[in-house]
Amino acid sequence: MLKTKLEEFKEKIKSSGLKITPQRVAVYKEIAQSSDHPCAEELYERLKDKIEGISLTTVYRTLASLEKAGLVKRVPTLKDKIRYDAKVEPHSHFVCVNCGKIVDLDYVPPTPEEVKELGDSLTCTLMCYGICKECQVDE
Amino acid sequence: MLKTKLEEFKEKIKSSGLKITPQRVAVYKEIAQSSDHPCAEELYERLKDKIEGISLTTVYRTLASLEKAGLVKRVPTLKDKIRYDAKVEPHSHFVCVNCGKIVDLDYVPPTPEEVKELGDSLTCTLMCYGICKECQVDE
DNA sequence: CCTTAATATGAAAATAAATTGCAACTTATA
DNA sequence: TATAAGTTGCAATTTATTTTCATATTAAGG
Secondary structure, three states: OOOOHHHHHHHHHHHOOOOOOHHHHHHHHHHHHOOOOOEHHHHHHHHOOOOOOOOHHHHHHHHHHHHHOOOOEEEOEOOOOOEEEOOOOOOEEEEEOOOOOEEEEOOOOOOOOOOHHHOOEEEEEEEEEEOOHHHHHHO | OOOOHHHHHHHHHHHOOOOOOHHHHHHHHHHHHOOOOOEHHHHHHHHOOOOOOOOHHHHHHHHHHHHHOOOOEEEOEOOOOOEEEOOOOOOEEEEEOOOOOEEEEOOOOOOOOOOHHHOOEEEEEEEEEEOOHHHHHHO
16 A cells, blocks of 8 residues: 555654644645755745744754654755755755755765775765856856 | 975965965965864864964955865865865765764765766765764764 | 055954744643 | 643744954065
């Protein structure tokens, strides 16, 4: 039987000893539908008009909870805001060094096993830095 | 004729239209000798007793200048502080998701040419996340 | 070597992101 | 449905980084 993404979400939340709240569901749904690696503030902006009971603080705390539950992952950035990704499978990222935009790449980086000699690694990501199309036009 | 790293540094600084100051020399020497990807504050802590005229503000500004000159590179992090690396050649990083430590890896990631279809990329880094030896002991 | 214009500096204040304390409120198990 | 554990929003706080501004330093030309 095929589980929906939301059912899987609820299961993982529960098995992490967390409770299912409207705020957590909303944050997870929003991030799972996004492909632009939003940060806490962006998620809050997108949700505050749709969801009655939501605050920026809660978005921050929700992301921390989801991260612990393995439902979202931080994406390392060059700028200062922490960005999140609901795609937790191995993949790569293209980062615009001008605007900070992070785009998913299909390139599958070496597996932890392949990079074993380095230590006990959990995940590997190939980060590519460059100037995205839009930023090239601006100059 | 083989240039020393410091001579090369001075040349690059000058060709970037920047001036050679004791503070810049000190920051660059310190970061070039480090292998632990220090952040601005760590560099300041290491220098403040050795160099008379140095402030945290200047370290921040110096890193920005050196980055522009191509003498140092930011390393993307999962935590919030910006870390720097004086090793600007392509290489990879192992990141401890517990303590945030970033260790250089010899693994050479795909070149920009090999990842060309993704856009105009400048550099590629393979980021491996895991738990470093020291943090494993602690648990 | 002295002048000077451009640039760099330090201290303090300002910003911005993320976190925390606390009292009130939900959730989910008994 | 009671209730204990966990969650929430608000406001205040912390932490990293940047900016402002007055003073000082650098390097190129005379």
